[in-house]
Amino acid sequence: MYLVIIIVFLLLSFTISSISDYLNAKNLKENLPEEFVGYYDEEKYKKSQNYLKDRTKFSFLSSLTSLIISIVFILVGGFNYVDLFARSFGFGEIVTGLIFVAVLYLLLEITGIPFSAYNTFVIEEKYGFNKTTVKTFVSDIIKNLILMAVIGLPIFAVIVMFFAKYGSLAWIYASVTVILFELLITFIAPVFIMPLFNKYVPLEDGELKTELEKYAKEQDFKMKGLYKMDGSKRSTKTNAFFAGFGKFRRIVLFDTLIAKHTTQELVSVLAHEMGHYKKGHIHKFMIMSFINTIIIFFLLSLFIGNEGLFAAFKMQHISVYGALIFFGFLYTPISMFLSILQNVISRKYEYEADRYSVTTYKNPKAMVEALKKLSVDNLSNLTPHKMKVFMEYSHPPVLDRIKAIRNINIED
């Protein structure tokens, strides 16, 4: 029965996301929206639409492949073969579990490489975004594997240990440990993890820095770190974000963003990012993720040692580490629901951050201009379908944001 449930879940999530992608691609409008006249010429607008079509086709093919591989792997007892291999070394539960999960992770990574290479070197390249060299591509994969080994494996070992030893209370211990760990990672990531992938340099002195600091001071925001990141190492796409908290928190602007925007636009963008912080969005998302962790471990604890679940995966032996992996399949619908919920909340927060930027910096024109340029430079879809937005968009469609900004009374 579990086998049927799991395959239905896999098929369902594939079908739902394919329908949303299909509707999204069908929703492309022939005519350029009024707002963007003068920002897109006909040719470039066409290009942005082709970019969406290419990505939609590619994402359909890659999720179809991964669906087929997953189902075949389950049906032929792939998990059991990996388990027998892990057990052949004769270690205890924890080390055997580490081998089991490491082999599965490697298999997943390896099957993903051709797709990620095609995406970077064919699709992104075709639209002029790609700056990733083969060397960067390969070293990213290796760095991710090392991080997984250094961070992922120990935490997996601790969780297996809790569930193997503490039975009914294990979910509490595991939740607390993972939450503390998540906090630690968020705290140190800007200093110890992110620099492995990109260069972060403090923003140099000049008009931009002066203006940003002046604005931050007016808003009584202690600017602890204002960094420029070499986003151009991988792509010409532009972005800005907030990372870390406490002592290591920082605002990061991509070098590509700085190159393409005026000082006023960049201050609006920074004001938006600060808005996320001032409105407590970052902390609220962290708390939601902790609640999610607790729910996962509680539900997981109900399935530990469930023979039916192991039978579905053709397993000869029952193990704690196996349950951790198999439960992930049962969790698919819940995680889909939670990710939709998270996107709904995130879109609301984006409006709030825009409002914060506009009412504090009082330059809606610069904010609108920044959003338009961001859209054009990243060839964003101007007319996404409602279902796609509802399910997958963490940010509202740009035209909705512009409309909302125009409706803000800046004296608020």
Ligand SMILES: [Zn+2]
């Ligand atoms: Zn935002």
